[in-house]
Amino acid sequence: MRKLKTIEDVLAELDEIIKISEEKNDPLGYFAVLYRRVTWKVKEGISLNQFDDGVRMEQLDIIFAKRYLDAYYNRSSGNISQSWEKAFALSRNYWPVILQHLLIGINAHINLDLGIAAAQVSRQRQMLHLEHDFNRINAILASLVEEVQQNMSSIWPPLKRILLKTGEYDNLLVDFSMRIARDGAWRFANTLAATPEKGWKECIAIRESRGGKIWFN
16 A cells, blocks of 8 residues: 555545456445545545645545555454454455445444544644534535435445335435434544543544444444
């Protein structure tokens, strides 16, 4: 993996993962495609001055992405977070629908990695200054919901019928990947930022130990 200095470097790495996934018919590529769209929108937002601090937002994006990329490239080493280890294992052990692949990746990346990245880029004295931009990331994710769902439905038509039947076609991904994940990640970021750095390892371990409950905390 190349050294990440800019968002362009992140996009190039995601392009490589997508290319490899297409060649190998690897379902891990579903999350990489979604993540690339989000990253590109963040890049666009920075260029249009949509964030309070564009420089800080690029740093956050790079730190955030590096955690996913490190996990992806080291997934066979056994030296990755429990959340990503579970996500990668599920992709190998059975063939979930596309929506499940995305939610598995979101669980690992947003609920754990986003909080860590936010705490790293903005220590406790600056966390309140970050909140506005942090929430803007959620707005970017929300703006992609309809596009992602429509694309998934075209690939797997039963998904559209299922979502329409449950009455949650427009809101399913919003509820999971945006509101619940965002709020949990923000609380975790504040907890971590308020913790002395020597205690971060333990704090992160506690977060991971929640396992499946991480969605709602």
